[in-house]
Amino acid sequence: MKSQSVILGLMPLLAIARVPTDSVFTSSAAFAQSGARACNQLASVYPNDVFLPPSDTFRAESTAIYSDTCILSPSCVFEPSSAASLGSAIKIIKAARSRFAVRSGGHMPVPGAQSVQSGVMISLSKLNTRSLNADKTIASIGPGQVWADVYTWLARYGLAVNGGRYGTVGVGGLLVGGGISYFSSTKGWGCDTIVGYEVVLADGSVIEARANGRYADLFWALHGGHNNFGIVTRFDTKTFPVTSAYIGGAAWDGSDVSFQAEFISAFESYMAPGGGVDDPNVAISAIIGLTPSSGFKQLTSIQFAPGTDAKPVAFENFTALNAPIIQALPDAVLPWTTLPILLEQLGERGSRQIYSSVSFYPDPRAIRIANETVVELAVPVLSRIANSSIALTYQPVSKDWLKASKASGNNVLDLDPELGTFIAGLVTITWSNAADDAIINILTERIIRTIELRTRALGLYYPFIYLNDASPAQKPFRTYGGGRSLPKLQAIRAKYDPDRFLEYFLGHGFSLE
Numbered sequence: 001m002k003s004q005s006v007i008l009g010l011m012p013l014l015a016i017a018r019v020p021t022d023s024v025f026t027s028s029a030a031f032a033q034s035g036a037r038a039c040n041q042l043a044s045v046y047p048n049d050v051f052l053p054p055s056d057t058f059r060a061e062s063t064a065i066y067s068d069t070c071i072l073s074p075s076c077v078f079e080p081s082s083a084a085s086l087g088s089a090i091k092i093i094k095a096a097r098s099r100f101a102v103r104s105g106g107h108m109p110v111p112g113a114q115s116v117q118s119g120v121m122i123s124l125s126k127l128n129t130r131s132l133n134a135d136k137t138i139a140s141i142g143p144g145q146v147w148a149d150v151y152t153w154l155a156r157y158g159l160a161v162n163g164g165r166y167g168t169v170g171v172g173g174l175l176v177g178g179g180i181s182y183f184s185s186t187k188g189w190g191c192d193t194i195v196g197y198e199v200v201l202a203d204g205s206v207i208e209a210r211a212n213g214r215y216a217d218l219f220w221a222l223h224g225g226h227n228n229f230g231i232v233t234r235f236d237t238k239t240f241p242v243t244s245a246y247i248g249g250a251a252w253d254g255s256d257v258s259f260q261a262e263f264i265s266a267f268e269s270y271m272a273p274g275g276g277v278d279d280p281n282v283a284i285s286a287i288i289g290l291t292p293s294s295g296f297k298q299l300t301s302i303q304f305a306p307g308t309d310a311k312p313v314a315f316e317n318f319t320a321l322n323a324p325i326i327q328a329l330p331d332a333v334l335p336w337t338t339l340p341i342l343l344e345q346l347g348e349r350g351s352r353q354i355y356s357s358v359s360f361y362p363d364p365r366a367i368r369i370a371n372e373t374v375v376e377l378a379v380p381v382l383s384r385i386a387n388s389s390i391a392l393t394y395q396p397v398s399k400d401w402l403k404a405s406k407a408s409g410n411n412v413l414d415l416d417p418e419l420g421t422f423i424a425g426l427v428t429i430t431w432s433n434a435a436d437d438a439i440i441n442i443l444t445e446r447i448i449r450t451i452e453l454r455t456r457a458l459g460l461y462y463p464f465i466y467l468n469d470a471s472p473a474q475k476p477f478r479t480y481g482g483g484r485s486l487p488k489l490q491a492i493r494a495k496y497d498p499d500r501f502l503e504y505f506l507g508h509g510f511s512l513e
């Protein structure tokens, strides 16, 4: 149970809905009143779908969140069982002028993105439908599911979709934020394979957005525009046949300095022209993890290649690595769903987390700058912070991926394949004490800013902040399409949410400002 002071201590950090200051909502008492009003009205219409504290369901739903920094105290939890009931609820919440938040898998480590302090938390848990069209080329999936559910179901048909790499992540947040998948080098971002959305708009209406027709602009905006346009109640996404995949890699003990150099050099070879990154059939994440208080270093490579090749040449530099193994991945051809399900254990809840995103070209100098900057800046700070650790994940975004993305139509991220392959770097910090939140936020910003400055100085900075990996302080939309996407998104918002209800009352990870 979180103490009141811990919860209040979070308030300055919240990326909560930006309620206009000239409104009646100028005090927490007013927030509490409007939240209670919305909850009472919802409970009178949907008595079986509204949960109040201290019920077990309220507690379970309001804490089903990955990072403890994001666990707040909503006035109630509402679990709609259909798009229509969600639409009616939006009208009630709007009339009550209550703040609200929408949670799918609860994995975005941005406070205020999926829960709310005094307001309605909408849990999408019951919107968990799944179906295939007649020829099984399109899967329709509800946002109340995590990827492990979807993949396990599709595996029965020998199919996959372009979703998340970790089984516990939610369908909803990942797809409205873009989506890095195991199949991205052939399919693009997760959102690129979506052909239709069922969406509840700001006025509570339920519409279908497709590439053509009345809502074509909204269809584009939902391809990476986050929750700024409505709540998606169904994603229609293309399927493709996959049964097995090579799954390999390991987490090695990285305390030996020469092994660290070998690991980095294996990754550099992978990223070099003609290296593994040029094979569109494979995916890799290379992770450098550090626990500064003990000096413990863990080097991890997660390798995936759909098909039956048990020794993909793309990974040969990693296969040759030799150091004590902390945890081995199978190094075998297995049902492809094995990896996302196996990685569920790495997505454990119960600590405080912050993610942040920084991108750079795959030049060995940039790869090293990122690693050295993390070590240089994090060690002095985190060695004094209880239960803290930091990880730098290199996520290659190949030219093939960007081409596949362009070929599938346009998305909000709008990256130019001609700029070539880059690395979407992800810096993750884990800690346990709310009193350390502020210092961790400052450290995160310093690390990202320093990597940016140092890679920029060499012409190696890639101006892209990936929303799904961004920190609360980052502004991903400003980097999309070289800055061209944001004004278009704002114009589309003005059309579908003219009184800016979603902007002001819905909690976002990232708004369009």
Ligand SMILES: Cc1cc2nc3c(=O)[nH]c(=O)nc-3n(C[C@H](O)[C@H](O)[C@H](O)COP(=O)(O)OP(=O)(O)OC[C@H]3O[C@@H](n4cnc5c(N)ncnc54)[C@H](O)[C@@H]3O)c2cc1C
Pocket: 066, 101, 102, 103, 104, 105, 106, 107, 108, 109, 113, 114, 124, 143, 164, 165, 166, 168, 169, 170, 171, 172, 173, 174, 176, 177, 178, 179, 180, 181, 226, 227, 230, 231, 232, 233, 346, 347, 468, 469, 507, 508, 509
């Ligand atoms: C362990 C872990 C592994 C990850 N792996 C990957 C990965 O492989 N690839 C990748 O791209 N990212 C990955 N991420 C990042 C992840 O995609 C984002 O954090 C994403 O937002 C999580 O989605 P969620 O539904 O679980 O989160 P939530 O916190 O429930 O939602 C995130 C945001 O999306 C909004 N949202 C959710 N559902 C909907 C909906 N139906 N309609 C409108 N808005 C909605 C919410 O309001 C919230 O603001 C990972 C994160 C973690 C913690």
